[in-house]
Amino acid sequence: MYVILPRMIWNNTFTFTKRQIGWLLVIGDVAAFVGIMALNFLRHKPVSEIGPAQQLVFALFAVGFLIGLSLIPLGDAPA
């Protein structure tokens, strides 16, 4: 991590690849889903009370997750 980050930020030629964007989408969507569910848990909000706005957000996370998965096999092609 400490090697990759400086390479990314301070390298003039670095550009994200399709694979990296894919992993970022997969990890980001899972983390965001877990985060919202954790918040619901802390607020004692049962799954049955998840409203339409959160359902919409979860649906978008699912789409993002699937797109992320489909990008991973594209390897080092620049994003």
Added chain:
Amino acid sequence: MTPSQNGTLNRIHRLLMTVALGLLLFYFAVYLVYAVNLIQFPFDYDQGEGFELVDTIMFSKGQWPYQSTEAFPFYSSNYPPLFHVIAAPLVPLFGTSYAYGRLLSFLGTLVTATAIGYAVYREGRNRWIAVLSGLAFLASNTIYHIGPLFRQHATMVMFETLAIVVLAHVNENTNTRRRRLQLALGLGLILAAGYTKQLAAITAIAAGLFLLIRQPQRAVVWGLLAGIVGAAIFVGINVATNGEWWRQAIVANVNELKIIQTVALFKQWFGLHGFLIIPAVLLVIYEVYWDRLSLYAIWFVVATAINGAASGTWGGGDSYFSTAIAATCILSGIFAARTIRAEWKFPPNYLSQLIQPFRQYAPTLATASLIVIPLIYVGYGRAVLHLPTDQPPFNTIANVFNIHANAMNGFYDSARTQDGQYATGYANIGHLTTQADIDAGWRIVDLIKATDKPVISEDAGFTLMAGRPVITNPTQLLNLEKKGLYNGTELVKMIDEKAFGLIILRAQFYPDVVLQAISQAYTQNESIVMNGFSYLILAPK
């Protein structure tokens, strides 16, 4: 294909392109007539326009419109300042008038359409498609009806589109000095858009993501610089207004989401613009899997997702899709131009196998595109049908095609059902105003002039035209009340004491505490219909 078949096909292609161009030019003519009509109309046409004029007048006097709503005249604004600052120098020249604000907004849409056309031409090198793309933007029912209003939205979209066009190829610029100028200009335009209307934050997100994906170092450095400039302006305004900028324009401006409205407006957006949305989405998919992600694609996705969702908020509406419509026109134009030039390439990857069986049809598809692409614009032209049905020369066209009005003052709008129903949140405007509307407005002004006391009017235009001070901004009071930031003691006390000569209501967008006080101390004298809306004239009991 023989040369003679080729010639015939090219002639059909040009004929269909001419039909598509004629159709979209027709909408441009409708738009011009509508803009000229509104620019001449002396009162509020859309709810809230008058308060934008009040902000402009205040800026022309060197005053901030962000102030406490608890003290007389209980006025504040939730709009960022740039649009009003641009219009402010025109106040000393043209006085209290809606004309220059509406003209500026209208001209802004023409700049946006030109920028869309330029972007499409730069990417696709097809003049026909470039012109069609720009005109398609102006033909959208949403752009049509908000374009010539004294409101900031169209100007925000102009700044956003210009920023995107400037930044789209910034990474390919190898001349360091020019690239830096390009970045500074593009990010400056995004800041201008943000200080025109807060919704432009999505364009900042899209540009930031694009720069981050392409070159993180540049994104971080320039993001920080733009952030510092933006934050300095923000803090400066906040200090100058004793914190009212934060309270009135930021905190009070975050509103609850009505998901039903969001869904209804998404359906309507697709119903009206589907002919362009599908090619735009296809180009995004192509870029995701076979090409590099363009700024246009990221802008389209972010604008559609975030602004589309936000369209369901109180104060939102179909205008929130304007940025997505601009992005749609650019992407669909690039798709169309690339298809006609048969420029699609599919570098090998695991998904290319899915394309493989269709490769043999590539020449046929390229030939068919000469017919299909113009038909897409003809189909779009049919989907966004809108025109006045009772004014020459449009009444003749309405008669020939058996088009009957489904909105006010003889207007037909395909966004509505034939009996006039429309999606929740869709702005009930687009019709032309009449002399009867102007006469009705002046009647209300005469009533205001007949009283010596101050007057509360839900539309600011009447009090402005009567030369009286504007008291309160109802929707802003409501915004503050929804956030628990409104007390209203002083205003309610004045209403209880019947300190106002008249109260003029339209949609009654006041906090409950104010409406209750009005109902106890005032009674309806008469109702005057202007522009299809009933204005209730209330006098002290």
